[in-house]
Amino acid sequence: TIRPVRRSYYDPSSAPGKGVVWEWENDSGSWTPYDMDVGITIQRAYEKQHPWVDLSAIGFCYIIDFATMGQINRQTQRKRRVRRRLDMVYPLVSGTLPKSQSWPASPGAAAAPPVPACACPQCLLVMSVKATVSGTGPGTATLQPRKAPPVPPAVPKAPAPASGAKMPDGMATVRGSLKPLAAQGGRRQAASTPTLSSASSAASPPGTGSGKASHPGLGTLNRSHLQRLAIAQSRVLIASGVPTVPVKNLTGSSPVNPALAGITGILMSAAGLPVCLTRPPKLVLHPPPVSKSEIQSIPGISHTCRKTTKKQAKKGKTPEEVLKKYLQKVRHPPDEDCTICMERLSAPSGYKGPQPAVKPDLVGKLVKCGHVFHLHCLVAMYNNGNKDGSLQCPTCKTIYGVKTGTQPPGKMEYHIIPHALPGHSDCKTIRIIYNIPPGVQGPEHPNPGKSFTARGFPRHCYLPDSEKGRKVLKLLLVAWDRRLIFAIGTSSTTGESDTVIWNEIHHKTEFGSNLTGHGYPDINYLDNVLAELAAQGITEESLAQEKD
16 A cells, blocks of 8 residues: 655754654553644743643644643543653755655756765665666666567676775675675575676676576566565665555555565665565454354343433423532622633623523532532523533533433443453453444434434444453443433544544454554553543442442
């Protein structure tokens, strides 16, 4: 698979110009660098000594707190560590930006000024391939077409130079540059790799010179030779520490695929692009086939399937009656803003929508967290929500009552399969299967009366069958009953609107790998999902409430 690439020029005073890299800690405990533009934004705020920076202006719902060096998700309040690291400074460019130039250059193009040669293994390999493929000097190879040109008259073989004698420039470059690479790549692979023909050997017909058969040119190499040449070159790159770029279809069913992959690698290297032909890791989404007799129910959990339908909100209570349970009236409001309408608490509410039956100048304090708001604003916020008898503080997300969601009707299955997840070899696996059909949106959804889609169902998810894994499953069952696992909205993956999406409780949908970040091993996953469930108001206390 070949994809376009590009390079960008950054100001020397920016983060990449100074060699500054900002990274966040992922679920596996390793560090992932931010995109370049995000890193530049963070570094700019850091240099201005701001206490924090909000990334929502560039499309990310995160806040970077420099005091704690943490990343905070504005929606889930989940925190991750961040760090600032000094790396190599990007090369500086003086003068005008270089013009793009195709390779190989046209015969009439002016020669570029000489550039000091680099002695690193990668540059030596690139120079050797350029000298071998471009055909610009003696001792270099030519790209030969299928139809061979007429064979020129035989040329007597030049006598071998004596020990210490200087070889022609082109041959010295090729052999001198390949020698340290062959030492790194290993003698075994070098001996089994076909070499490209030099101009002198290509000019010599069979049976002349020393009697040895001439080496095949690039155009005459068959499929196996191209594969061996490309793989050997890749091994040399790996040995020299060059980052690998996977080129797929190296062993495809068609004989054209490996040939194209091999030629692509050679031409990209000759153009100065580091490339390594590798086989990409295999995505393992599902476990091996499991028969019905191997599937087991989960001890301590009744049934193996649970359906959900729309739960009606509690009737008979007005919004004012619901909020009265969670609020205390404040006679003397503090001198601060209401974080809902952004007006002073000592002034009337600034809410301009449908007017609730509450005076706009009344102020109340939530009993658990102590945050203060206009009663007028809280009633309006409640009316714009799910109206399920619960309330969530807009400042600290503390939940009052039992929070429910807007998940459409569906089915949740769960059972044990006799296979172990990576990183959990000491136990079997809990498999969860969610199935939600498409339908029509209800009054609690974004577009009532409009149809919605349900892509990718049934969705298979996996947990280790350990004590903590069973605890997570029990809490997920509570979340399912409260309609909090899924919602209807716009997919962040496809951009499709009015479709079923995940609702901020992460699931592992990859069984035997972790290429997408949604698989195993992940030592922090169970703790992270417990924190996400707690943010939705689902804890061990919820299990007791459900029993009651």
